[in-house]
Amino acid sequence: MGDWLGDAYHFEGEIPKAISNLIELEELVLSDNSLSGSLDTEIINILGLRIIDLSSNNLSGSLPPNLGSILPNIERLFWHASCLHRELSTSLRTLFALSCKIQVRIPDEVGSLSSLLDLRISGNNLVVSIPITIGNLRKLQHFDLTNNKLTGFIRDHICKLQHLGDIYLGKNKLSGSLPNCLGNITSLREIHLGSNKLSSNIPPSIGNLQDLVVLDLSPNNMVGSLPPEIGNLKAVTLIDLSMNQFSKEIPREIGGLQNLVHLSLTHKKLQGSIPDSMSNVAGLEFLDLSDNNMSGTIPISLEKLQNLKYFNVSVNKLYGEIPSGGPFKNLSSDFFLDNEALCGSSRFNVPPCPASSKLRSNRKKLILSFLFLAIAVVFVPMTFVLLWIRYRRDKSVPQQADLLSTISRERISYYELLQATNALSESNLISSGGFGSIYKGILRGGTAIAVKVVNLQLDAAFKSFDTECEVLCSLRHKNLVKVITSCSNLDFKALVLEYMPNGSLEKYLYLHNYILDIWQRLSIMIDVACTLEYLHHGCSSPVIHCDLKPCIVLLDEDMVARLSDFGISKLLGEDQGDLYTKTLATLGYIAPEYGREGLVSTKCDVYSYGVMLLETFTRRNPNEFDGDLRLKQWVSYSLPGAVMDIVDANLVTQRGSRLTDGARCCGINNKGGIRLLC
Incomplete structure (x- = not known):
């Protein structure tokens, strides 16, 4: 017999002891019935039993005191009873105790469940703090203690759960700050810590959670500014930080969250303007910035957010024209109430912007006037000064040009280059790159030169040498390094260039x-x-x-x-x-x-x-x-x-x-x- 399921019928009364005779029973599912009485030890003392589901019944009493020894093979236990006993099986992989009336603290012995993958004890009356022994559940993937009466801090021991994917601790009375090591649990996909009394700020290490999809910290008492590292959460789709005490500005980096769908920052003390970078979040559908101290205008670039269905900026200090294109065509006027001086279309129940086109035209004229003034005040005098400097400098150029011209008419042999560079000595090396090296040389007449020697071991260097020769032979400009001559044979290729004494x-x-x-x-x-x-x-x-x-x-x-x-x-x-x-x-x-x-x-x-x-x-x-x-x-x-x-x-x-x-x-x-x- 593989399993015995009770969901096809509706049973009443006590669970018969005869079930204990089913020695090959692997699964016992009697959920959603009206069974009463207590669970007999003989019934669950079946060697092959792996899963027990007795949830949603009227069973009384507690689990047997020696449960840890009589359930050596249990992998899943679903139990809605009056308490959760301290002794549990080390083979247990899934422990559900949902909506019981458990009114005790989580026993320290829970840390002995070394095989536990899924722990859900939500909707109870668990009290005191999360035990430190939770850190021993190294295989834990899902951790749910939602809707209890837990107090105390979220301590660093939770960071030992390196396989944790989801953490649900909302609707409790947890306080203190988020541990800085939270960003070390890189496997995290969802964080639900809302409806607590958490304070302090969001640790910058949160940016390490590259696979995080959901971040819910609302409501709490968290303070400080939103860290720019929040822009590293590239996979996140939902961020709810509403009803906290965050202040300062929204970081511009939030515009890099390309997968973000839901963003709630309502009921805070945020200041500054709405960052224009938000227009880059193409998939955004829900954006709530209401009840803050934000100022400035609503960026018209937000009209690009074609998926935006909810945009609430009421109760702020915004001013200027409300955009009318894109998603703003379908937004309610309630989303713009109680601001400093918003104006625009009558359907938003705001006054019309007085001669807005004229104001924009005047603004453009003002900007143009400022640019012309900038050119007149800065660039015109600078141009005259630069021309004067170059005039003075160019007076000395002919002599140098004549000298280089004389050198270029002479052919410089391979041996002269070796002599000028002291046999390509490393002490004369100026720089080296992918295709060769440049050496300083002094010709017999005392003229300084730069010798660019090609690395013949690279095939691409031949093409580079030919390209440079082809290009430079046809170019004549005072701001190009002049080529004096070239030297080429089967074993050596080099360009002789004008030496630049001040480097790069x-x-x-x-x-x-x-x-x-x-x-x-x-x-x-x-x-x-x-x-x-x-x-x-x-x-x-x-x-x-x-x-x-x-x-x-x-x-x-x-x-x-x-x-x-x-x-x-x-x-x-x-x-x-x-x-x-x-x-x-x-x-x-x-x-x-x-x-x-x-x-x-x-x-x-x-x-x-x-x-x-x-x-x-x-x-x-x-x-x-x-x-x-x-x-x-x-x-x-x-x-x-x-x-x-x-x-x-x-x-x-x-x-x-x-x-x-x-x-x-x-x-x-x-x-x-x-x-x-x-």
């Missing part, structure tokens, strides 16, 4: 002994921009550099920028707007379409230039950011109000309120004046 832009950005002021950084980036304009529009065939980064921007003795390293550059033929390549540039500077598809165009250079421009003024390497955050996003999050927090500290005085002297000469300040970096 990368050296000045990241070595502490070198500092560039804002004037120098601006001048260098203008030089690079002029070079790109020439490559893209000033040549007979547009040239795409394909690998712009600070280490290939070299600086001559006057700190003029010279672009170098055309080993993977591309020439666009006639009527070509773009082309494909299998050669990838440096990570962090690659345009998205270049990295994904190998599609290169002049726009790729412009993208890389933009990344390098941000890097130059913030001194932050684009590859130092974790996760999905990029340098471009990091900067955009700080605009326009916190730009002074992201610029390179070397450009800011100790008081942090003004830029260095070079910047102040431009009229750049942080007290109402024009801020160039914005």
Whole structure:
């Protein structure tokens, strides 16, 4: 006999002792009946019995005191009785005691259930605190003590449950803070801790729970700000943090939760504005921000949330026009009540926005006027100064150009290069890359040169050498590193280049002994921009550099920028707007379409230039950011109000309120004046 089920009938009276004669019985299911009396020891002392379900009956009494010894094979026990005894079987895998009238504390002996996978004792009157021995249930996957009268703290011992998938501790009287180690249980899928008295803040380690789907902490007494690490919960679909005491702003990182469907932040003390990044949460259906202290306007970008069905921002300090497109067409006026000065369509029961189109037009005019003023006050004087500096500098160029021209008319032999570089000595090594190395050399006349020697052991290096020769032989621009000559035989290939005594832009950005002021950084980036304009529009065939980064921007003795390293550059033929390549540039500077598809165009250079421009003024390497955050996003999050927090500290005085002297000469300040970096 495999099992004996009682659900097909409705039984009354006591359970007959004769059942104990069924020695091959494996499952005894008598749930949902009107059985009374107590459970006889002989009935459950059946060696093959694995599952007992006696729930929803009128059984009286408690479980037998020696239950742990007489149930050696029990895997599942469903029992609705007046108490839960301390002695239980170590073979038990599932323990359900739902909606009993258990009024005792959880016995410490529960920690001996080493095989337990599923523990559910919800809907009872359990008291005192969660025993420390719970940490011994190392195999536990589902932990449910919902709707009891538990008190005390959630201690660190719960973090020992490394296989835990779901934790339900809601509707109790638990207090204190969430353990910091909670983020170490990376198997967690659902956290339900609502309707308690938890305080303190959300630990940043919560961001480690990459597979978390549900986070419910409502209501409690939690304080502090929402950690930006909440943006790491990429799998989460529901976050309910309502009816707590959180304050400050909603972190912008919450816009990265692409799977989020339900977000409730109601009844808090949140401040600041609604982050525009929320418009990126494409699957959002429920968003409740009511009963807070939020100010600012409702971002019109939220019209992109086509799945949004519930959007409540009532009882805040919002102002401005309520968007009318997208999901806002179907929202109730009740969702916008009790705000400072919202206006818009009459169906929202708010006053119309007075001459809103005129206000927007005036605002655009004001912005244009400000831009023209910025150009007039900053860029025009700077242009004149730069032209004057270059005029003074160019007066000395002909002599140097004549010297290089004389050298280039002479053929430099392989042995002369060896002599000039001291046989390619390591002491003369300037830098080394994927396709070769660059050495400093001194010719017999005393002229300094740079010798770029190709690594002939790499097949790609041959193509790189040929490409660079093909490109550079047709280019003439003052901001390109000049090629003096080349040297090539079966065992040696090298380019002889003009020597740049001040090294690269990368050296000045990241070595502490070198500092560039804002004037120098601006001048260098203008030089690079002029070079790109020439490559893209000033040549007979547009040239795409394909690998712009600070280490290939070299600086001559006057700190003029010279672009170098055309080993993977591309020439666009006639009527070509773009082309494909299998050669990838440096990570962090690659345009998205270049990295994904190998599609290169002049726009790729412009993208890389933009990344390098941000890097130059913030001194932050684009590859130092974790996760999905990029340098471009990091900067955009700080605009326009916190730009002074992201610029390179070397450009800011100790008081942090003004830029260095070079910047102040431009009229750049942080007290109402024009801020160039914005």
